[in-house]
Amino acid sequence: IMREKAxxxxxxxxxxxNQCxxxxxxxxxFKCREENLSNVGFPCILPHDYQDPAFFEECKQLYIQEKLEFERTGIPAKNRKQRLPTSM
Structure with missing residues (x-):
């Protein structure tokens, strides 16, 4: 969950x-060096996000909600997000 949110x-x-x-x-x-050095290759995802207490707490609450929903329904989160077929 943390990786997806990051x-x-x-x-x-x-x-x-990508646009550059x-x-x-x-x-x-040569032209996109600034964007590459500051953004891509995971610098925007790496440890500073994982060590941020607010980000960690947000992901923890999301995980707890998904876990409770799974315990209630028995359907994993990735399957719950799919649309059910209709019989019309």
Whole structure:
């Protein structure tokens, strides 16, 4: 859960790097250096997010909610998010 939430937090920065690469073509290694050094390669995901007490608590509460829902229904979270087929 923590990894997924951390990826969501830096998705906009990764998208900016991707757009820079698309716009720059073969020169992306030089033109997009700033975006690459500051954002991509997991610096926006790594330890500082995992050590943040507020982020940890948010993920812990989400995990507890998913666990309680599983105990109540018996359906794993990834299966609950899928749409059920209708018979019409």
């Amino acid at each position: 990826k969501e937090r830096c998705a906009d920065r990764v998208e900016a790097f 690469c698309k716009d720059s073509g073969f020169l992306m290694a």
